[in-house]
Amino acid sequence: MNPSHASDDSSGGVSFYTAIMEVLRIAMPLLISTGTFSLVLFADRTFLLSYDGASMSASMASGNLFWVLVCLPVGIASMTGAIIGQYVGAGQQDRIGRFLWQSVWISLAFTPLFALIAWHAPWLFRVTGQPESLVSLESTYLRWLMIGAVGHVLETALSGFFSGIERTSVIMWVSLASGLTNVVLDLVLIFGVGPVGDWQLPAMGIAGAAIGSTIAFWFKAIVYVVLLLRSKHQLRYRLIDGFGFDWPMTRNLIYFGLPTGLMYLTEAGGFTVMVLRIGSLGDIPLRATTMAINFNMVAFIPLIGVSIASSVLMGRHLIESGPRRATQSVYAALAIGLIYSTIWMAGYLVVPDVMMSLYERSVSDAGSVEAIRLARGLLKYVAVYVVLDAIQLILAGALRGAGDTWFVLFGGVVVSALVLVIGFVWEPADDGLHWWWTMIALWIWLLATSMTARFAYGKWKTMRMV
Known part of the structure; x- marks a missing residue:
């Protein structure tokens, strides 16, 4: 590694077309991978709407809380790819196996905490003011998901190996297989099977949806383990030889990963507080919010x-070629993200009725019909912030890839706290649903503004993680 590269803005430049193609090479499999996850979430909640509208509402509130509870370890594990990218850029591939083991140990260390959370699930929902009619459903969903939580964190760490060495097609195929498994399990476990002769699998509703997700989490983790055992990975990256505990490497991962996890926690916590506040307004507003966010997730998660891709390429090029090349990768990622999100913005504004018709085919009860009417209007809020969401997400990823994780955390904490204070202090008495959706749009606008300002400031150009 040559540290002087990081301050040489004149080195390492390529054409913008080359930068775009490199980002696409890495990002397209990840787009498909994360897109599969968003479609699975969409299918999961749509199936639950067909089964029971209250189950769909409960899955939204409980699923958001699940993410809040696991996003700290997931955030730490997610830095595995960015740091491995810097090991690749520095020509230190022989250290990758040892480093990957540290990410695995951190993932497994959270097991007792997840078990404790599952035990106290009903209390968590009651303390947030959820309607008693939803608490049982929400608790069932969360408890099953917590069984899969360790698998989710572990597969995040292991997939970081493949993103870090830029073999993202592996992540794509594993995610496609996992997504298909999840959808099939959803259909079977939510609605049941049979009777076939003397055998019948009863409908399990929301519990079946959670069980399907839990199996999918562990399926991905196991597949990654099998792939990592291939001899070519053992020889080049010393995966088996690297077995053991290495405190300096663990400390490095925690130092850069902890603020990422706390940032995820801050963002997810702020969003969940807003969703739970909407949930306290009743089942119909929460159901409408779930429907709108479902379509938001289809756009956002990919x-x-x-x-x-922005994070991995930033990490590699910053060490290998310098800030100019790293910046080109970020601009290329932004161009792709802006084109993609603008298409979705047009869809939310032009064809909201077509989107909502996917729900109308599944329901007939008056509550769901009213929720669909409300959700159609909420898509306008999504259209307002979807492009800004792309900007803040890509720039935050780039800053994390450079090692500027503590600013990403600080910016997220300040913005989330500010929006929640505004939301609770000035909340109107008569239209809480639209007020909190306005707060969501304001929140994302402020995040995009803060990440843009930090990236333009350029302190990331002198940072290192290896």
Whole structure:
């Protein structure tokens, strides 16, 4: 590694077309991978709407809380790819196996905490003011998901190996297989099977949806383990030889990963507080919010793939070629993200009725019909912030890839706290649903503004993680 590269803005430049193609090479498999996850979430909640509208509402509130509870370890594990990218850029591939083991140990260390959370699930929902009619459903969903939580964190760490060495097609195929498994399990476990002769699998509703997700989490983790055991990985990256505990490497991962996890926690916590506040307004507002966010997730989650590509390429090029080349990769990722999110913005504004018709085919009860009417209007809020969401996500990924993780955390904490204070202090008495959706749009606008300002400031150009 040559540290002087990081301050040489004149070195390492390529054409913008080359930068775009490199980002696409890494990001497209991740787009498909994360897009598969978003479609699975969409299918999961749509199936639950067909089964029971209250189950769909409960899955939204409980699923958001699940993410809040696991995003700290997931955030730490997610830095595995960015740091491995810097090991690749520095020509230190022989250290990658040892480093990957540290990410595995951290993932497994959270097991007791997840078990404790599952035990106290009903209390968590009651303390947030959820309607008693939803608490049982929400608790069931969360408890099953917590069984899969360790698998989720572990597969995040292991997939970081493949993103870090820029073999993102592996992540794509594993995610496609996992997504298909999840959808099939959803259909079977939510609605049941049979009777076939003397055998019948009863409908399990929301518990079946959670069980399907849990199996999918562990399926991905196991597949990654099998792939990592291939001899070519053992020889080049010393995966088996690297077995053991290495405190300096663990400390390095925690130092750069902890603020990422806390940032995820801050963002997810702020968003979940807003969703739970909407949930306290009743089942119909929460159901409408779930429907709108479902379509938001279909657009948002694939952008995580572009963000990961931005992070990995930033880490590699910053060490290998310098800030100019790293900046080109980020601009290329932004171009892809802006084109993608603008298409979705047009869809939310032009064809909201077509989107909502996917729900109308599944329901007939008056509550769901009213929720669909409300959700159609909420898509306008999504259209307002979807492009800004792409900007903040990609730039935050780039800053993390450079090692500027503590600013990403600080910016997220300040913005989330500010929006929640505004939301609770000035909340109107008569239209809480639209007020909190306005707060969501404001929140994302402020995040995009802060990440843009930090990236333009350029302190990241002198940072290192290896």
